[in-house]
Amino acid sequence: MRFERSHTRKAAFVAVASSLVLLASACGGDDGSSGDGGGSTAGALEGRGPITLASGKDTSGNLQNQLNAWNASHPNEKVELKELPEDADAQRQQMVQNATAKSDAYSVLVMDVVWTSEFAANQWITQIPEDKVPDLGKLLKPTVETAKYRDKLYGVPITSDGGLLYYRKDLLTAAGITDPPKTWADLTAACQKVSALPAGKGIGCYAGQFEKYEGLTVNFSEAVNSAGGKIVGDDGKPNVDTPEALAGLEELTNGFKTGAIPKAAITYKEEESRRAFQDGKLLFLRNWPYVYAKAAATDGTSKVAGKFGVAPLPGKDGTGVSSLGGHDYAIASSAKNKATAIDFINFMASEERQKANIEKTSQAPTWASLYDDPGLNKQFPYLAPLKASIGSAQPRPKVVKYGDVTAAIQQAAYDALSAKTPPKQALSDLQTKLQSLITQ
Structure with a gap:
């Protein structure tokens, strides 16, 4: 816009403290790479039982409803919400502290899309074989790319955002x-x-x-x-x-x-x-x-x-x-019951759950077909331009x-x-x- 005189939700992500950056470097090497040239290798997603979901403060009021839907049909594999602060930097700090302590307190992490490279390079999250996510091809491609580091999948996009x-x-x-x-x-x-x-x-x-x-x-x-x-x-x-x-x-x-x-x-x-x-x-x-x-x-x-x-x-x-926003669900490397964790992530990424979420919160889905849903378009007229925005969006620098x-x-x-x-x-x-x- 060559201006004349005529007249990016999502959570702000600020620069981290230098001590945390040094800590991250110490855990993953100066360039964050591991011996295989791309973060951790895909481990076995094994173990079934209760899990936890580490997420920033739920200002929508709907996240627990989504978890209740899972818990109702999985009485022996219930998910407990571990609510972190509303501020994105504080969320990241607690996740980093949990990861460096090798604690199993967090099973699934709700991650800002700009964190993937750092967390993957430092082996704080588990590589996910793409065949473990059957609906991956039905999600908007730019959102899937946010969950990758060096062409390997480390998360599943649950919500998106576009300017x-x-x-x-x-x-x-x-x-x-x-x-x-x-x-x-x-x-x-x-x-x-x-x-x-x-x-x-x-x-x-x-x-x-x-x-x-x-x-x-x-x-x-x-x-x-x-x-x-x-x-x-x-x-x-x-x-x-x-x-x-x-x-x-x-x-x-x-x-x-x-x-x-x-x-x-x-x-x-x-x-x-x-x-x-x-x-x-x-x-x-x-x-x-x-x-x-x-x-x-x-x-x-x-x-x-x-x-x-x-x-x-x-x-x-x-x-x-547009710059691409949104959140991916990733599995903490130190988590127990990873088989349950990937099943839960697929549940939250499903068309049914994403539709239920946008209806209650207006958060942008990652499931492509929902942008063409007549009922949703009537309720949310911005879906068509939003789909165009996300479709051509570019991620912020994907760096460690x-x-x-x-x-x-x-x-x-x-x-x-x-x-x-x-x-x-x-x-x-x-x-x-x-x-x-x-x-x-």
Whole structure:
């Protein structure tokens, strides 16, 4: 978006403490590799009996219902919920501590998709033979890739997430615009037209999540990927000192320079940006699917209920590229009763359980057919653009030292958005930093 003056739920993942990074390195080697060149080998999934599920705080209120459905038919293999903190970094810390202590307190881990490489490389989770997951081919392919490390499966995707563009459909219609923007140039032009309307005065053009936290890594990644770049190339090496990465970053820095992105957006996380859109202060918003239900609320909390639409993110030359979010279920290497664990994971990944979950929580499923379910599409109109978003989504860097890598990305991007460092210099410095961090 070449901005003119006209005007990533999921849990934030922050940089880990250096002591934990050192601990991780000590357990898995400097590059996280084990002797076989790709984490632990597939072990026998043996043992039946009770298991535990280690998960972040269940803010949906529905997870225990899902577990009850399993427990009712498996009285001798019940699963107990071990609820961890709501904060993603705290969840990860407790899982790492459990793994390094070789404790069997956690059987199945509910893992953020960006943790797979670290946990697999350090042999904290068990490799899963793909023939043990019969429905794997029925899940959205990008979600399956989040559960792999060096082409080996270490988890099963249960929920997904993709970035969406929320837009004020009423204002676009008033400006004579019939379709949401597919490119940054389209978005800019739409902002210019709407700003010329009496109803468009004082409304900001666009915002995402630009505070220095995991959401900034998500937004930076989307800008780079949507400009045709990659933070880490297919060869596994850093790739940010490129014209494509510069084009992506400059879309954001230009937005702040011109005011098309409001100055306040430098402090936005998911909720701050949602409230700005929901209060009628933004024409366009990048955010996750959870925003839909809140913005559509008719209880007086939303000023845009019935006035907005949802579309895939825009890009430089066409539809943009979302960063992929979501959660995978993995089996802790030190767990007992792994045969029960894989059966439970398959149960939770089933079409029936995923449908029951989206109906209660609106969390994005990983089962492909659910995105074409007529009843679900009526209940959740964003499913079609969400499927497109997930289908073309790219993962954040799949690296062992993810905590350090995301911290470096956040610092470089924040310095550029804050006009502390020119974009080209920020990317050159980031390239150097990432080369020292990404060694596998």
